[in-house]
């Protein structure tokens with residue numbers, strides 16, 4: 319259901335290698351891959367995180383907050399397709415996030 323610790327480290331390294339600072343995560347579950355991404359990003363990095371259930375996002379939120387990276391994350395709750403339909407109407411959303419997850 320979630321990344322292994324090795325995969326989290328690998329993701330973190332990949333994001334740094336490509337200087338990623340804008341991703342969309344579809345399905346956060348315990349926030350593990352979201353946390354690995356937020357740690358890899360520069361201070362002005364932005365992650366749009368989507369999950370059908372806010373409870374999943376809140377599972378790891380305290381850790382994210384304690385690590386001081388919560389400001390990099392915008393969370394939206396809901397089934398992903400209607401949320402994505404809304405987002406494509408918003409001209410401020412990048413059409414080309416670096417990495418997608420589910």
Ligand SMILES: C[S@@+](CC[C@H](N)C(=O)[O-])C[C@H]1O[C@@H](n2cnc3c(N)ncnc32)[C@H](O)[C@@H]1O
Pocket residue numbers: 319320321344345346347348349350351352368369370371374396397398399419420
């Ligand atoms: C495999 S888990 C994600 C694991 C996470 N990316 C990680 O590696 O730590 C899948 C997540 O997708 C969410 N999900 C499944 N279908 C969804 C949908 N249609 N819209 C939004 N979220 C969905 C589930 O609630 C679950 O939290």
